[in-house]
Amino acid sequence: MTPTSVSTAPASIDILDLAREQVLERGEGLSESQVLDVLRLGDERLEDLLALAHDVRMKWCGPEVEVEGIISLKTGGCPEDCHFCSQSGLFQSPVRAAWLDIPSLVEAAKQTAKSGATEFCIVAAVRGPDAKLLAQVAAGIEAIRNEVDIQIACSLGMLTQEQVDQLAAMGVHRYNHNLETSKSHFPNVVTTHTWDERWNTLRMVREAGMEVCCGGILGMGETLEQRAEFAANLAELEPDEVPLNFLNPRPGTPFGDLEVLPASEALKSVAAFRLALPRTILRFAGGREITLGDLGAKQGILGGINAVIVGNYLTTLGRPAESDLDLLIDLQMPIKALNDTL
Numbered sequence: 001m002t003p004t005s006v007s008t009a010p011a012s013i014d015i016l017d018l019a020r021e022q023v024l025e026r027g028e029g030l031s032e033s034q035v036l037d038v039l040r041l042g043d044e045r046l047e048d049l050l051a052l053a054h055d056v057r058m059k060w061c062g063p064e065v066e067v068e069g070i071i072s073l074k075t076g077g078c079p080e081d082c083h084f085c086s087q088s089g090l091f092q093s094p095v096r097a098a099w100l101d102i103p104s105l106v107e108a109a110k111q112t113a114k115s116g117a118t119e120f121c122i123v124a125a126v127r128g129p130d131a132k133l134l135a136q137v138a139a140g141i142e143a144i145r146n147e148v149d150i151q152i153a154c155s156l157g158m159l160t161q162e163q164v165d166q167l168a169a170m171g172v173h174r175y176n177h178n179l180e181t182s183k184s185h186f187p188n189v190v191t192t193h194t195w196d197e198r199w200n201t202l203r204m205v206r207e208a209g210m211e212v213c214c215g216g217i218l219g220m221g222e223t224l225e226q227r228a229e230f231a232a233n234l235a236e237l238e239p240d241e242v243p244l245n246f247l248n249p250r251p252g253t254p255f256g257d258l259e260v261l262p263a264s265e266a267l268k269s270v271a272a273f274r275l276a277l278p279r280t281i282l283r284f285a286g287g288r289e290i291t292l293g294d295l296g297a298k299q300g301i302l303g304g305i306n307a308v309i310v311g312n313y314l315t316t317l318g319r320p321a322e323s324d325l326d327l328l329i330d331l332q333m334p335i336k337a338l339n340d341t342l
């Protein structure tokens, strides 16, 4: 599934000059080996790289920033062993299994819509949904539809064809399922299911007409080559949205002792993914506060990002929604379909 790509850059051509011509002018994403050249750039080129990624995003996506809210319908107790995840029931992590009731779900959707968000994502920590969870989701979607004007996304793990069809019939607009990392690194991250099982879910979701949201986590011990491979995997998938997370090592998980990615490496990666995926919604997701610090949001948005998640993430506290929204106003970046309650 991974495209084998050969760099078209002669040694004498600077990768950023090449990217300016190929990605900015023609809208063609960088290949795997070209992304690797970008990831290998020295820190002295970081500013030029971020500026180029920002220009690419402005030219091919426009100035709007998409805002999404996210709510956990079922938290913790997952049977899978994703080594970064504090919601796995297999590790000594502090997240307990819990369910959210429908009135709380509707209230969260209302608050999300008030913040100007256009998308509300219902998430459950499961391998895949069972009949009880799908019934809860169906009831939740109907209750939200009756009271709130917002598009609904779901993230419920791996799906069968029948479940894909059920979600499409419920009117789910977008489905999130992350590949998490490159195909070659995946067995070091998850052992209870395969990368191909995840890929199959994504293929069925696309074929059913739902938008595909698929990203992953950087800083899970992958090499730069594997990070470039992951960008190429995503380019092959052509998702509508890519949420990029940085590992926030959670105590009690197998990755609890990994080092946080240095800020310059994280920013370089964001920009490299933008150059590989010029037209995709690239969303800042979890883990960015600890990796990038306070300035991270600003540099990331100027470096190719065009979507944010507001408020709390699933298991850790994110920045307050207001500070993200104030930042967008400071940067004069309009929120897509800005809700008039803001």
Ligand code: SF4
Pocket: 078, 079, 080, 081, 082, 085, 086, 087, 088, 124, 125, 126, 127, 157
């Ligand atoms: S990432 Fe998802 S599938 Fe993996 S352990 Fe966490 S909740 Fe379960």
